[in-house]
Amino acid sequence: MRQDEITLVHPEPPKPRYVRLAVDGPRFERTSWAGNGKARHGGKTYASESAARLATERETIKRMQEGFVLLRGPDDVTPGGIVMQCAVPNRGASDFFDLHPDGHTLAVGTMLHQGYGAEIHLIDIRTGRRQPVHAEPVTNEQTFIHAVLFDADGRGIVYAVNGETRYLDLDTGASTVIASYRQFTTARFNPFRLRPAWDQARNRLLVFHTDDVVRVLDAAGNHLLEVPTRDRPECQAGALSRSGRLLALSYELLETEIWDVDTGELLATHPFPVPFDRSASGLGLRTVGFDPTELLVVAEGGYAEGPAAMSVESGELEWAIHDPYRTDRWGTCHSWSYSPDGRLLAVGGHGRVELRDADTRELAPDQLSPSSTGHTRRVVFSTDGKLIVAGGGTGRISVHLAGQPTTTP
Known part of the structure; x- marks a missing residue:
């Protein structure tokens, strides 16, 4: 800083x-x-x-690891400024967090020393106070947290630990398994790449299960879609569209499927159009999703490159954010996210988040202050779009006041 x-x-x-x-x-x-x-x-x-x-x-690093936080009121900062910044408990990476629907509380997943044991904490972004709400027991097997997601009313958390997706009831503290597999034993899924994910309203949930089965569940846990992937190359990324109507799955060699969740129909299969003269083309996609129109599949992959967008209908490359200096790769991208109104595209880079107009991909006039998050592997907007939260390799979480895009609706 x-x-x-x-x-x-x-x-x-x-x-x-x-x-x-x-x-x-x-x-x-x-x-x-x-x-x-x-x-x-x-x-x-x-x-x-x-x-x-x-x-x-x-x-600053030392003090934040001791529990000190940087606090500023929203009225005291300009667009892009830091409202709250802290280090996650247990001195781990800050990849695994979510913002409560009310915009006041963070849920943060952390691992204990050398990955033996894990915890989930709530952090009030107005005060910086922490509250532990769940602890995984310490055993002789390492425990890796891979995702932490609030549900629609914020009274529960969906979280992924190793190959299990679980639901934590914050009122009772009870934890229930939603889906599970063991890598190399009951599925080829890699929990470091495949994580549970909601649609925008948090009514539909994407999970990964034994026998290489991909499932979409409703909020009550009912099965809406089941896609067996055992006879395909390894599934490496997946996401629901904003409405929850579409599912994108990406496999080895960039093959990408788009499914209709309501009808169970496979709508299209395309190789994601990464230029094949690049060595990054063989690395696959790390994240995949949709733009707000749900007409484009948006992805990041290779050597942390992107984002780039492919037409759902034709499979053609519609746009990509290019590196400003090099012609052999796309821009640096460790994560990306659209604002709730679909007008801003946030791109997690190194130590900062870049804001772009979602339609033109031009830089927005109000950029965020440096987030000090290293490889910024997660970016989250608040439900009302007023806050942007970033986390990554340094173990810091940085909450910023959002700016405005260059276009008007």
């Missing part, structure tokens, strides 16, 4: 603790206090301003 001064707060009882970190030329300064208590001062002079800024960043 390249700022001259930031103030972090540790919000947990009995009273809040604060630390202010500042850079004044080559001087790094630290001021800390608790409640209304007396402030303590410290710091160090470095050989250069850049060295002092590096010391500030290291201290």
Whole structure:
């Protein structure tokens, strides 16, 4: 974070603790206090301003890992600014989170030391306070969290652990298995690539099950569609459209299927049009989904490249976001997401999220502040589109006030 001064707060009882970190030329300064208590001062002079800024960043990381958070009210930041930033518990990556439908609470999945055991926490983005709500027991088998998703009313969480998709009732704490498989034993599915996913209204849920079966369930758990994939190449990515009417599945060698969930009809099969003169074409797609019109399949793959869009009807490449400097690859993309109104496209890059007009793919006028999330592998909009949350390899989660697109509806 390249700022001259930031103030972090540790919000947990009995009273809040604060630390202010500042850079004044080559001087790094630290001021800390608790409640209304007396402030303590410290710091160090470095050989250069850049060295002092590096010391500030290291201290920020250390403090956030201790539970301190950066908090700002929405009225105190301009579009793109940071409303809340924190480190996830247990010093893990921050890929596995979701924002409550009311926009006030994050659900975060974390793994314990070396992946033995896992936890789910709730974080209030208005205060930074944390609440553990679920713990996976520590056994002699590693436990990997792969997804954490609120349900439609925010009273439950769908989460993926190893090859199981489960539902956590936040009122009772009960956890129920929705779908399950064991990689290399009962299915070829790779849980690091295939994750459960909702449609926009969170009424339909995509899950992966034993015998290489892909299922779409309604909110009550009833089966709406079942697609056996055992006789196909390995399934590597899948997603529902916004309405939940369409399902996209991508396989090895870029083969992509589009299914009608209501009728069970296979509507189209196309190879996703990655240029075959690139070595990335053999790596497949990492994420797949639809644009807001549901006329295009949008994907990211290769060496974290994209996003790019293919016509559902023809299979032709409709557009791609290109690298600004290189001609042998598309732009850097670790994740992507459309705003609820379909007017903004957010692209997770390295340490930041890029906002683009969804129609023109031109950069939006209001860009986000750097998110400090490293490889930004997850980007989520709030239901009302006013907030954007990013997470990734550094273990930080960054909540931003959203900007506006360049076009008007």
